[in-house]
Amino acid sequence: MFKYTLKRLLAGVITVWFIATATFVAMHAVPGDPLLNDKAVTPEIRRNLEEKYGLDKPVFTQYLIYMGNMLQGDFGISFTQQNRRVNDIIRDHFPVSAMLGLLAIFFATAGGIVWGALTATYRNRAPDVVIMFLVILGISVPSFVFAALGQLLLVNINSWVGYSLIPVAGWGTIRHMLMPALVLGLGTMALLTRLMRSTMLDIVNADYIRTAKAKGLSPLRIFFRHQLRNAILPVVTILGPQIAAITTGGFVVELVFAIPGLGRYFVQAVQQLDYTVIMGTTVFYGAFLVLMVITVDIIYGYIDPRVQLE
Amino acid sequence: MSDIVLDVKNLRVEFDTYGGIVKAVRGVSFSVPRGQTLAIVGESGCGKSVTVQAIMGLIPMPPGRITSGSAKLNGQEMLGLSPKEANQFRGVEIGMIFQDPMTSLNPTMTIGDQIAETLIVHRGYTKKASAKIAVDLLDKTKIPEAAKRARQYPFEFSGGMLQRSMIAMSLACNPTVLIADEPTTALDVTIQAEILELMLELKRTEGMSIILITHDLAVVARVADDVAVMYAGQIIESGSVDQIFYESAHPYTMGLKEAMPTNKPNEERKLMPISGSPPDLFHPPAGCGYFARCPHAMDICESNQPSGFRIAADHYASCWLHHELAPEVDALHLVGDQ
Numbered sequence: 001m002f003k004y005t006l007k008r009l010l011a012g013v014i015t016v017w018f019i020a021t022a023t024f025v026a027m028h029a030v031p032g033d034p035l036l037n038d039k040a041v042t043p044e045i046r047r048n049l050e051e052k053y054g055l056d057k058p059v060f061t062q063y064l065i066y067m068g069n070m071l072q073g074d075f076g077i078s079f080t081q082q083n084r085r086v087n088d089i090i091r092d093h094f095p096v097s098a099m100l101g102l103l104a105i106f107f108a109t110a111g112g113i114v115w116g117a118l119t120a121t122y123r124n125r126a127p128d129v130v131i132m133f134l135v136i137l138g139i140s141v142p143s144f145v146f147a148a149l150g151q152l153l154l155v156n157i158n159s160w161v162g163y164s165l166i167p168v169a170g171w172g173t174i175r176h177m178l179m180p181a182l183v184l185g186l187g188t189m190a191l192l193t194r195l196m197r198s199t200m201l202d203i204v205n206a207d208y209i210r211t212a213k214a215k216g217l218s219p220l221r222i223f224f225r226h227q228l229r230n231a232i233l234p235v236v237t238i239l240g241p242q243i244a245a246i247t248t249g250g251f252v253v254e255l256v257f258a259i260p261g262l263g264r265y266f267v268q269a270v271q272q273l274d275y276t277v278i279m280g281t282t283v284f285y286g287a288f289l290v291l292m293v294i295t296v297d298i299i300y301g302y303i304d305p306r307v308q309l310e
Numbered sequence: 311m312s313d314i315v316l317d318v319k320n321l322r323v324e325f326d327t328y329g330g331i332v333k334a335v336r337g338v339s340f341s342v343p344r345g346q347t348l349a350i351v352g353e354s355g356c357g358k359s360v361t362v363q364a365i366m367g368l369i370p371m372p373p374g375r376i377t378s379g380s381a382k383l384n385g386q387e388m389l390g391l392s393p394k395e396a397n398q399f400r401g402v403e404i405g406m407i408f409q410d411p412m413t414s415l416n417p418t419m420t421i422g423d424q425i426a427e428t429l430i431v432h433r434g435y436t437k438k439a440s441a442k443i444a445v446d447l448l449d450k451t452k453i454p455e456a457a458k459r460a461r462q463y464p465f466e467f468s469g470g471m472l473q474r475s476m477i478a479m480s481l482a483c484n485p486t487v488l489i490a491d492e493p494t495t496a497l498d499v500t501i502q503a504e505i506l507e508l509m510l511e512l513k514r515t516e517g518m519s520i521i522l523i524t525h526d527l528a529v530v531a532r533v534a535d536d537v538a539v540m541y542a543g544q545i546i547e548s549g550s551v552d553q554i555f556y557e558s559a560h561p562y563t564m565g566l567k568e569a570m571p572t573n574k575p576n577e578e579r580k581l582m583p584i585s586g587s588p589p590d591l592f593h594p595p596a597g598c599g600y601f602a603r604c605p606h607a608m609d610i611c612e613s614n615q616p617s618g619f620r621i622a623a624d625h626y627a628s629c630w631l632h633h634e635l636a637p638e639v640d641a642l643h644l645v646g647d648q
Binding site for chain 2: 206207208210211212213214215216217218219221225226229230233303304305306
């Protein structure tokens, strides 16, 4: 178990190194550089800046310097935000994205399991048809549409109540988080619902469910003790990548709801070719994804006795 | 009679399918005396599994439907009960084991927990007490190191051990009837013998009745007291195991025996398959279901359903050959004496 975790972590470090290198190469392959801003920069200033940021050195030397700093946990200084360290950007804004993401994942998982089980139970009847229609919407409609609709809904609710019951945008309290988390988790919820429905339908006809019936167990007990646990296994499997996708992919939702998350910096940095911020956020997200996948794999070993971690 | 534990009368089961209505069971009656083993024999699709699943309330409805009949366990009707009422006897009065032990147990629950579950639900035992009994039951079904094994999961067991665990599970509440739906079909021959031996032994020690469903005549000869031969959704011959094997009265039963390999290598004998195939149960024949394949078929067989003719005490056969106007068929007795 310990050995297995160590092995996975080591492989994870190599993965992160690979991500860092690939990002570094791709970033420098893009034409232009971070100093090419709209402000006119005289050759002299430009030289000074290049010297300051080390851009005058050969790319490979830059790579070595950058990797060396990264190993010490230093992602450098942002090019476009005056003297702001990338570490600070991540420290200030990642917790916001993570909080939003975890809440979204919670909504998505709870919703996916409940809706999936419901559709399977009422297969081809009204609840199934209605929910599966909504699932198709959830998968195909982009999140900014849901975000706008969600805000509209909140506006109506608030004006009906007479005060700002649930804030339409902003960040701070749990009430701020509800709607954006719901919107952010919607796609994943739809995905999990479909997955849950199909595994539940497989399991309803499984031999061991027939055995459970022959044992004289109540339908409720059969559902909770025999169906649910087996149906959840595939859901847990895809949860790892989904956690990472939601936590890192919240950019649009963060923008619409004016949430100070990391997603905005991630996207802006690419537009402005802010080398250090691109590297910092990408490597950080990459490491986060790797960690989540490993965590889920370890949890999986506990849920499914057939999986042996070694 | 008081020593009849399970009495099934005129059971009819249908299934709605895209191709039409399948009449899977067409008027089946049998009874199981206390402490006896009834074997229901027949080829695939003849309705033997459907019959017992209907009794247990395991047929999905829809598409399944029990159109008539009754099944009385110690005088109590079991058909048409709500799931809650049915659970009063399922797993308590009647235990059931299935064909494929590999898939019949929950893969994410320990063997011990799955056995204990029956006791917790039906007997109200505590987790601890039921776990202890689960180990005893595994011991009783001759699983070595039962205490350790009870904490393991189904994937850590072999097929034979899983079937033993299934038996242990079905015995948890001391049922009066154990239904075994092809319990040895998925196991290899040596394990098969061990499982049958175990079932016979438990029948003696626990005093329960067994309904054994199988297509294997060798198994029948080994364990059954009474035999019911099913064909095309009906029981076409029933009697004691000796009557069925040595005084077969239905051409189908004889055909089955002809098609059975012997274990006497020096005896020159050809296997005689039954030619043709069973009738289409979407449109069951008006007369005898075996008409199209029967070497002794007569005109009357095509359009008239034979009723059960009494051959001897408790020996019945649904075949017109036993009508007083039917011609004597020598082959009948020749094969029967073999």
